[in-house]
Amino acid sequence: MRTLVITLASASTALALYACGSDTESSSTQTDASDGAVTTQNVELAFEARVGTEPFSCTRSYANVGTMGTTVEPLTFAFYVHDVQVKTVEGTTVPLTLTQDNKWQYQTTALLDFEDKTGSCANGTVDVNTRVVGNFQSASNRLSAISFKVGVPVALNHSDSATQPSPLNLSSMYWDWQGGYKFMRLDFRAPSEAGAAVTTLLHLGSTGCTGSTGAYTCTNPNVPTVTLNGAFDPQTNKIVLDYKNLVQGIDVNANAGGAPGCMSGVIDPECTPIFQRLGLDIATGNASTNDQSAFSIQ
């Protein structure tokens, strides 16, 4: 676990701009309230993007990815989460109220953005965000489970991105063809010695949408619910999304059909194994019988 601790430390340094303040630090120390009174508990949930066991970076490549053991390099890595809930050791589950920072968090939705425009992430943004910041009402701040949904809530998904506040106004995360957002945008490429690179673009979003701004309906919501059980210490644990796990059932050095990669198409051959790892049924876009495996607590 040494590697993880070092990574967390460097991530914290990089994010020193966040004015979470001393109250966050003090409250993230795990102490049970002795009198059992419900109080406001501040918390920062750290997220980490990984490819297998390796931390995500725009300035390196990753070997042995996909069914053919391909070497890939990242283009972008970002996803929205919403409706974050925490369960404390007494067994109560409460919603996390997100700090409204006018940048990464709006209402119950947060954008996690790991690419920093360096290296192969040429069409990215310099800004990164690797944590969800908020508070919850509980007598204890000792967490025994965390859950969240990936994506943008349906009530916001079809609003006009041009007039939405940040982080819902980024053109790179808007998905014009379905009138909503890309819930998850994980784009990688496999460099080729002869000509154009093979790209695997993973764009998750609601599909089968009809309507006009503000009044769409979609047949396939494609909103994964992620539930991570187990003690979570905000000072040492983080929520990890493993790209290698997500694409381990597909060949990332060839497009088997449909969009290059998976753009949430029902009959796109790459989508079925990816959706399975997100806990989604590809046919309906609802939760599948198997749990997701791409996110974990580490």
Next chain:
Amino acid sequence: MRQTVGVLSILGVAAFVACREAADSPNTPVSAIDAGAEAGPSIVKDGDYTWILPAGFPKPQVPADNPMSIAKVELGRHLFYDTRFSLNKTQSCATCHEQAHAFADTRARGLGSTGELHPRGAMSLANIGYATVFTWANDLFPNLEKQARTPIFGEDPIELGMSGQEEELLTRLRGEPRYQELFPKAFPILDDVDGEAGSEVISIDHALKALATFQRSLLSGASAFDRYQNGGDPAALSPAAVRGRELFQSERLECFHCHGGFNFADSVAHAGTAVREMFFHNTGLYNLDGAGAYPADNVGLAEVSKKPEDMGRFKAPTLRNIAVTAPYMHDGSIATLADVIDHYAAGGRTIATGPNAGDGSKSPRKSEFMKGFILSGTERDDLLAFLQSLTDETFLIDPKYGDPWVRP
């Protein structure tokens, strides 16, 4: 390392209220793009200036040190059309940025005041106030104020040719009676400090600020497409254009990835923007050496960054008014919109012979979205009809953007 365990039923409630049951395959092309309800422009006061924002347009981003004002827009309009900005008094900004062509021109490549040909073509200034990238391939200009220096004072290539001629330019501007009035009105604070409308108020800094302010006022959002989308007029688009729009928005064609959103462009910012996005794309126009090389005078962002991976990466321009800005691409090397569509359908351009020969579709530098597609003849016509529906005819003749030096 802990394993992820099963779904907690208490947490796993996913209420997709607005989503109906899957009735048909969502993989079939969907109409996410019906005609919208009527929504008029929004009126936003900004000091004494009034933004008339077309429906769906956010408030533009304006630098704190150069707020909008009626007087500054008017001064900027005068400067924009003033040939005193070229050393030989033959050209103004408007020479290459003609209103009738959405403030672009019809040349493949710009022609400077001394006859020098620019490597690239003049870009449309429609909605330029929303752009984060102002020219074809330079990510170093933070705003329009800074960008405006280049065409005026740049030496390679020479555009207006004023390099080292700041005093000459100021003498000319100070000699114009209209500017004696317009500059102090546009920059009244300095005027107060001085106590009189002295010559200092007519400065290069103020001229650049006024030019930027005028450019920010150039809003274009009244095309047939807008009337269809927001104007409550479903008949504004022909059935062909409606079909073309579906093609444009499809994952098959991928047009929207770079030409998406209200301005049909991706490098966009506005007052609500917190994360600045700047994008450049290699569309496989050239592949001189099999490694993706572009002609030496037009290597895209690599010219500024000197990074090999930036070879051939250019800004995706707005597609608003695209039908009146031919020829196309940074070097005007594609004559018509139909040919542009064919270029994207091929996933890159093949040039058989000559110094630029090469197969752009095999460029290792090309964008991940340049994968090519097959269009029927009808579909190509439909897509063309949609692109043509993006022309805002009123923008092209609106007198408030016209030449103030011409008396009717």
